[in-house]
Amino acid sequence: MKNKILIFAVGLVAGLTIGVLFSVAIKELIIQFEELHISLKKINQKQSQLSQRLDSMQAKLVPDTKKINTAPTQSKSKPVIPNSAKATEIKDNVKSPDSKATNASSADITAADSDIVVMTNELISVIHVPLKDTDTGKVNKKTRESDSTLAAMSDVSDSNKNLSYRIEFWKSPLNYKGYKMSTGKIILYGINPVTPVSLVLRNQIHYLLVNQSAYRLDFTDDYKPYERVTDKTLLKKLGYED
Numbered sequence: 001m002k003n004k005i006l007i008f009a010v011g012l013v014a015g016l017t018i019g020v021l022f023s024v025a026i027k028e029l030i031i032q033f034e035e036l037h038i039s040l041k042k043i044n045q046k047q048s049q050l051s052q053r054l055d056s057m058q059a060k061l062v063p064d065t066k067k068i069n070t071a072p073t074q075s076k077s078k079p080v081i082p083n084s085a086k087a088t089e090i091k092d093n094v095k096s097p098d099s100k101a102t103n104a105s106s107a108d109i110t111a112a113d114s115d116i117v118v119m120t121n122e123l124i125s126v127i128h129v130p131l132k133d134t135d136t137g138k139v140n141k142k143t144r145e146s147d148s149t150l151a152a153m154s155d156v157s158d159s160n161k162n163l164s165y166r167i168e169f170w171k172s173p174l175n176y177k178g179y180k181m182s183t184g185k186i187i188l189y190g191i192n193p194v195t196p197v198s199l200v201l202r203n204q205i206h207y208l209l210v211n212q213s214a215y216r217l218d219f220t221d222d223y224k225p226y227e228r229v230t231d232k233t234l235l236k237k238l239g240y241e242d
Helices: 002-061 065-076 099-112 141-153 158-162 232-237
Strands: 122-133 164-171 178-182 185-189 197-202 205-210 213-217 220-224
Antiparallel strands (some): 122 164, 178 185, 178 220, 197 205
């Protein structure tokens, strides 16, 4: 009888212990579920706030209708580059008979499309520079005959030695640096017109002197990049000292 009572007491204690532990576990699980639910609510609130901010930012980033309409037109306006040589040169003392009508229509177009920016070459200044001939009395007969032949092939006469060259300083929107040279005329890109320049003819080759640099020039109908002289001996003969 005593054994039965003892077993019953032990079982009762064990049952109560298990019940308490089970209830504590259930309460802990409920608390964790509540915390998880609160966390999910906070996440949802943050997501809604983030979506609202993204919507406001997207509304600010929407481009203006005028800019959208003018963008294709602006992309079609191509800048003028120096390779279109004849289009960029100034035609002295030549005016179209319809120049007034052309200017009026151009003004109307400019007023209508004020948002369109057209990139063009710009003439900065024009000067006349005499050619300094250092070949006088220093070229032998064969050299003169050979140079005369080359000059005839290039359609350049010997009178070029005494020419005063018209030098035009141009500015390119693409920051192009180069030149084009014909009889009595040189077009320069990328050189500051304030900088003093001079022309020297040596061994039938033209040289452009700019500050402490010298560039070889050739007669060409196409624009060419500058060819800088690096030979120290030649630089001394051109008047430069170390």
